[in-house]
Amino acid sequence: MEPAELERVREQFDQLVRERLPGAPIERVEVLQYGDDPEIEPGQLLARVVVTAPDEEPERLRVFEAFHDDHRAAFRDLRNELDKLPVRAVLQFTAGGSPGACVPGGPMLKLIHARAGAGPAPDGPGLTPVMARLGPEDLETLDTLITAGIAGSRAEAVRWALARIRERPAFELLRARTREIEELKSQF
Numbered sequence: 335m336e337p338a339e340l341e342r343v344r345e346q347f348d349q350l351v352r353e354r355l356p357g358a359p360i361e362r363v364e365v366l367q368y369g370d371d372p373e374i375e376p377g378q379l380l381a382r383v384v385v386t387a388p389d390e391e392p393e394r395l396r397v398f399e400a401f402h403d404d405h406r407a408a409f410r411d412l413r414n415e416l417d418k419l420p421v422r423a424v425l426q427f428t429a430g431g432s433p434g435a436c437v438p439g440g441p442m443l444k445l446i447h448a449r450a451g452a453g454p455a456p457d458g459p460g461l462t463p464v465m466a467r468l469g470p471e472d473l474e475t476l477d478t479l480i481t482a483g484i485a486g487s488r489a490e491a492v493r494w495a496l497a498r499i500r501e502r503p504a505f506e507l508l509r510a511r512t513r514e515i516e517e518l519k520s521q522f
Contacts, residue, residue: 335379335421344365347365355383355408358404359386359401360386361430363383364384365380375488378423379423383427384429385427385428387430473488
């Protein structure tokens with residue numbers, strides 16, 4: 335996304351958040367794109383709302399949950415607005431606090447929506463969500479598949495790569511050997 339367009343989206347999103355959540359304890363509003371955070375995929379934006387919360391964990395979680403419960407309708411409105419963007423967007427609410435208090439694994443709510451016509455939903459019948467931690471080289475590989483148009487998301491890129499592995503003759507031999515090992519284990 336061009337810098338001027340991204341800045342316009344940032345300003346609009348900040349204004350929407352302030353309108354939909356008047357008086358809410360908002361620490362900051364951010365709109366990030368690919369390259370700003372490893373979690374963001376090519377062609378995707380992350381619209382993050384950081385909620386002011388105490389640093390102590392039990393109270394921090396309580397404040398975040400209360401914020402969530404008090405503003406459900408605003409969340410829905412913000413998601414609908416993000417759906418109007420020409421790119422996929424993730425809406426994320428996270429608990430802030432002092433520097434270092436906003437750590438991975440802390441209170442966070444992610445609402446993922448794809449733009450209209452973006453293809454099939456990321457989850458569907460027969461699909462099982464799987465979380466994997468990938469290094470920079472693996473992310474670069476997946477992102478290259480997205481940029482080249484082979485996949486629309488990192489999840490699709492992983493499914494594509496796994497399908498290529500299944501096509502190899504050696505994979506069927508590996509499956510056969512695995513079944514043999516399972517049969518042997520069952521005899522013990």
